[in-house]
Amino acid sequence: MTHNRPTLRRAAALVAAGTACLLLTACGGDGDSTTPTHGSHASASASASAPASAGRHNAADTAFAQGMIPHHRQAVEMAGLAPDRAGSAQVKKLAEDIEKAQEPEIRTLSGWLASWGEDVPAEGSTDHSGHTMGGMGGMMTAEDMDALKKAKGRAFDRAFLKMMIEHHEGAVDMARAEQSGGAHAPAKKMAGRIITSQSAEIDLMKQLLDRG
Template identity: 65%
Template sequence: MISKRSPVRRTAAGAAAGAAALVLAACGGNGDSSAGHDGHTTASPSASASASQGRHNAADVAFAKGMIPHHRQAVEMADLAPTRADSAQVKKLAEDIRKAQDPEIKTMSGWLTSWGEEVPADGAMDHSMHGTSGRMSAEEMDKLKNSSGKAFDTAFMEMMIKHHEGAVAMAKTEQADGAYEPAKTMAAAIVTSQTSEITQMNKLLGKN
């Protein structure tokens, strides 16, 4: 009798242990109640904390803080075109850039404020991101400001292609690492629109 009962007891004990393990796994996966709001149970403690604060994370903050001065410089470059560009296409492109990026600057500034983060001051990060984000140096900006006509058109497009490539890279990082859906949506729009503008500028430069 004992030999017949013991497998049953072992089976029951194993089932109980398995159930306990499932309960522990469920508790451990959530971390806190906010992390399971979308059905995922793999959120880290830091992600759980960000969820309770509007579901943003450090990547979202870095995206906004990096993209605001990046956009400001693009708008500054675009503002030169009406009085310096020769090509109507370049003038139209510059206006499109200004119309797209001005509102995005305001939106990202609003995010940072709502998150309790500092909005970058005008002129901030002028020397900190060269070579990694496509931002122009002071010397490059001076060259653009001092050119006109076809020389301006060429310089503007060559610089803006580099500038856009940096923005696209930053936006792709946000898409991969960010948690705040409006920021990820904006990042996707930046990738789409600026990749299209890069193609357009390369064609105008005769590179495609």
């Protein structure tokens, strides 16, 4: 029996220490249960909401992207006619700038729609009917595009400038609608760039027209 007493004492000490530890943990939990638990929920909520907020969009964003893609595609198509048809170096440079600006935006807009699970307008689906469905104003008709393709030199320059002014004005209207009604911050930022750049190009094109 004498040999077992140290073992019994050690066992009792371990049990006591374990009990004290449990009591301290329980006390600490009662005193701070609201703060750490709430904090951890807040952190989880913040981390979960961050990507959701970054990708948040509404119907206005979808309409903007789905309308601007075919709208930009037609502008790029029009600009692509300039190298072989335009008589003015300024018109050729303007057309080049339009292509450089709008082709990357088409890719960005398409990426947003795909990430949102929304339909991306198919290639070649540009509507030349001239309607304004979804606020897509300024679109040229098939007849407009045929006339532009047949024009050369100064006649092309003037037709191109007149059509592109109307086209840009439609894009600016669409961009303003996105800024006022959209929820996706990157889309609203793009809309702001479109308003600024295309408004400046409208002014330039009007000046070129006035010069004759």
